[in-house]
Every structure is written in structure tokens, then in C-alpha cells.
Amino acid sequence: MRIILISVIMIVLGTILTGIYYDSKKKQGSKKTLKKVLLYNLSIFIPLLLMAIAIVIPDIVYAATQGASDVNGLGLIAVAIATGLATIGAGNAVGAVGSSALGAISEDPDILGKTLIYVGLAEGIAIYGLIISILILGRL
Numbered sequence: 001m002r003i004i005l006i007s008v009i010m011i012v013l014g015t016i017l018t019g020i021y022y023d024s025k026k027k028q029g030s031k032k033t034l035k036k037v038l039l040y041n042l043s044i045f046i047p048l049l050l051m052a053i054a055i056v057i058p059d060i061v062y063a064a065t066q067g068a069s070d071v072n073g074l075g076l077i078a079v080a081i082a083t084g085l086a087t088i089g090a091g092n093a094v095g096a097v098g099s100s101a102l103g104a105i106s107e108d109p110d111i112l113g114k115t116l117i118y119v120g121l122a123e124g125i126a127i128y129g130l131i132i133s134i135l136i137l138g139r140l
Contacts, residue, residue: 004052008045015041075140079133086129093122 015038022034101115 004048004055008048008052011041011045011048015045072140075136079136082129082136083133086132087126090123090126090129093125094119097122 018037018041019034022031022037097115097118101119104115105112
């Protein structure tokens with residue numbers, strides 16, 4: 001397990017240092033080389049990460065079942081999925097609406113209030129996911 005984790009850490013650090021090196025070179029074709037190196041690193045990193053997860057997951061499940069036998073694991077997964085997907089959706093919506101709102105405000109400053117309402121509605125998606133998560137936790 002330690003060998004896999006050390007390998008993953010070395011690959012991540014190698015990718016970061018390679019990116020910094022090729023970014024500082026500013027030569028013709030360095031972006032193409034950087035893409036090749038990144039693809040190579042990802043082709044090694046992802047299988048190592050999956051192996052580490054496959055080794056760690058049984059230990060985590062065993063530890064979780066020893067202490068809390070009255071908690072439903074699928075309910076906790078449902079809470080995590082509801083919260084995670086809601087925040088991803090809210091981030092996507094706020095990004096799209098916020099950038100559009102800034103563009104519209106730069107053309108006509110009088111519509112600031114309207115654009116804030118739309119951004120607030122987009123942020124409400126995360127609140128809906130949080131409410132659903134709280135309701136699911138209340139049922140466990």
C-alpha cells in the first residue's frame with residue numbers, strides 16, 4: 001500500500017514540476033510536449049489510484065461496520081450524492097449566470113438588481129440539495 005501511495009505522490013509531483021518546466025520554457029511546441037507528458041502521467045496515475053482505492057475501501061468498510069451498525073450506509077451515500085450533485089449543479093449554474101450577468105451589467109448598469117435575482121436563484125440549487133440531505137438524514 002505504501003509503495004502505491006508513494007508512486008502516486010511521485011507521479012503527481014512529476015506532473016506538476018513538468019508543467020512548471022514547460023510553462024517557463026515558452027518555446028514553440030512545448031504545449032504539445034506538455035500534453036503528451038500529461039497524457040502519459042494520467043495513464044499511469046489513474047490505474048495506480050484505482051489500485052489504492054481498491055486496497056483501502058475494504059478496510060474503510062470494515063471499520064465503518066464495526067462501530068455503527070444502526071446507521072444505514074446506503075442512506076449516507078444518498079446524502080453524499082444529493083449534496084455533491086446539488087453543489088456541482090449550483091456551481092455550474094452560478095458560473096454561467098454570473099458571467100452572463102457581468103456582461104449584461106457592463107452594457108447596462110441599471111439591470112444589476114435583476115441579475116442578482118438570477119444569480120440567487122442559481123445558488124438556490126445548492127440549498128435544495130442541502131435540504132434533501134437533511135431530510136434523508138432525519139429518516140436514518
